[in-house]
Amino acid sequence: MTTTNRTPRTPRTPRAPATPPDASLAEVRALLGRLRALADVDAPAALLSAVLGELGLDAADRYFSLRTPVGQIFVAFNDRGLSAVMRGESAADFERAAHALLGRAVHPATEPPARLVAALERSLRGEGKPVLRFDLRGLSEFEQAVLLKALEIPRGEVRPYAWIAREIGRPRAVRAVGTALAHNPIPIFIPCHRVVLSDGTLGRYSMGGDQIKRAILAAEGAAPDVLEELARAGIRYYGSDTTHIFCFPTCGHAHRISAAHIQHFASEAEARAAGYRPCNVCRPALGA
Amino acid sequence: MRTHHVTCDDDVKLLAALASNRDAGFEPLVGAYQRRVYGLALRLSASPQDAEEIAQDTFVRAYRALAGYGNDQIRALALRAWLYRIALNVFHNRVRVRRVPTSPLELDDGDGPAFRIEDGDPRTRPEQTLIASETERELAALIAALPPHLRVALVLRHVEGLGYAEIATLLDAPVGTVKAHVHRGAKLLRASLEAHNREEAKVEALL
Structure with missing residues (x-):
């Protein structure tokens, strides 16, 4: 029958009992120590997700799976x-792979959301305006800028990779651009396959190899055979001798140059020396 | 003993994140305070299940309250006190609704243990700490058997280590009343601990 508290500077309230002589100070201290130790607990693992869920x-x-021209894919x-x-x-x-990538578990969707599936299929066919949204948390600002x-x-x-690097204001970070694209968590829908080497060759593709990159580009109408042919011939740019504008060969404006007026350039310097200016749409000038 | 103190610097960051985005800023807040809020709830209820419900309810109410706060109001929040106050309200409401609080303390005359103490998550309790924590859990059960107002005062002072002035603000009670409650709670706890030890000695003498 003792009290455990000693607060010398404050007046004792009338009902607070005095410490009886039989209560040893050590015993009281031990109890206080045990009480303090009770504060040392961990919250249950499920608490955070329960709160956020509610x-x-x-x-x-x-996630769910989807059949595409390049085989089955899983979409989280x-x-x-x-x-x-x-x-x-x-x-x-x-x-397993998605958990490692995202740092959190992914669970099978009871039913694939119809609107999302429709949007993905439209995106695969290249129809309509892009409406897909992406969760790029966990990626660095640089990586996000590259993917966007x-x-x-x-x-x-x-x-080319160098184009991305220049466009995001990091012209010297070409290699890092390549790394960021190689780690694209959302291939196909974030079209890292549309980024190629500066010499015009297609370059590598992490999601299933170079043949997949080729197949996707072919399906999109980017004519990989033609791109490789141009790369071998050392042709980097197309110019129009009527407008004196030069473009990347796949630029929509380049497609409109008639065969009779098309000029080939191996470099930006060559095009400029011939009195051509870069296209404002594909912005081909890399300053290289 | 591990210390996971949330420092004032951390609070400033948490509050700035909350002020700029209530939704995105809320997850880090729960992450930083779930241990303390759950710990308080566990000491008050002595049941991991009740504690989890109290903690969950606390954060849900906190989030809803934030919707009515301006950004400056959020930046000025004393996070721990604010969350504790909500947790105490949740706890008191549950006590009121239940009327008869279930005491986890129960003497058993069979072969089983003298105490039925609700178990923590077994995954977090390896075999060797189980025995070491036995006395700790007996103590927790004795605390949970105290009348709620004494239990709250005792836990805030001696488990959470809050000062009397802080507790008085938290409970909207005069400092003197808080002190009286802490003292009476401690006195009752020591009495029940002694009774418990006597019971145990008797049981041991029979073996």
């Missing part, structure tokens, strides 16, 4: 947008 704030990722998404896309046949493999820039490359066209 508030509708959880960005829990769901949350309420911010698409979060991961991978080719493959095994859902278990995708779950790749989204600007129109279907059927390609741009």
Whole structure:
């Protein structure tokens, strides 16, 4: 029958009992120590997600599979947008890989959301305006800038890595652009396949190899055979001798140059020396 | 003992993030304070399940309250006190609704343990800490058997380590009342601890 508290500077309230002589100070201290130790607990692992779930704030990722011209893909998404896309046949493999990529678990969608599936299929066919949203959290600002820039490359066209680097204001970071694109978490829908080497060759593709990159470009009408032919011939730009403007060969404006007026250039310097200025749409001047 | 103190610097960052975006800023807040809020709830309820519900409810209410706050109001929040106040309200509401609080303390005359103490998550309790934490859980059960107002005062002072003035603000009670409650809570706890030890000695003498 003791009290455990000693507060010498404050007046004792009438009902606070005095410490009886039989309560040893050590005993009281030990109890206080045990009480303090009780504060040392961990919150249950599920608490955070339970709170976020109840508030509708959880960005829990769901996934489903989709048949595409390049085979089956798995698509993970949350309420911010698409979060991961991978080719493959095994859902278990995708779950593991996506968990490693995103740092959080992905769960099978009970039913693929019809609107999203329709939007993905339109995107694959190149129909309509781009409406897809992407969850790029977890990527660096640089990586996000690279991927968002790749989204600007129109279907059927390609741009060199150096173009992305210059467009995002990091002209010397060409190699880092390549790395960022190689780690694109949402291939196909963020079209990293539309980014090629500066010499015009197609370059590597992480999602299933170079043949897949070729196949996707071919399906989009970018004519990979022609691109490789141009690369071999050392042709980087097309110019029009009527407008004196030069473009990347896949630029929509380049397509409109009639055969009789087309000029070939091996470099920006050559084009400029011939009195040509860069196209304002494909912005081919790399300053190289 | 591990220390996971949330410093004032961290609070400033958390509050700035909350002020700029209530939704995006809320997850880090829960992450930073879930341990403390859950810990408080566990000491008050002595049931991991109740504690989890109290903690969850606390954060949900906190989020809803934020909707009515201006950005300056959010930046000026004393996070710990604010969350504790909500947690205490949730706790008191549950006590009121239930009327008869279930005491986890129960003497058993069979072969089983003298105490039925609700178990924590077994995954977080390796075998060797189980025995070491036995006395700790007995203590937690004895605290949970105290009348709610004494329990709250005792836990805030001696488990959470808050000052009397802070507790008085938190509970909207005079400092003197808080002190009296802390003292009476401690006195009752020591009495029940002694009774418990006597019971145990009796049981041991029979073996």
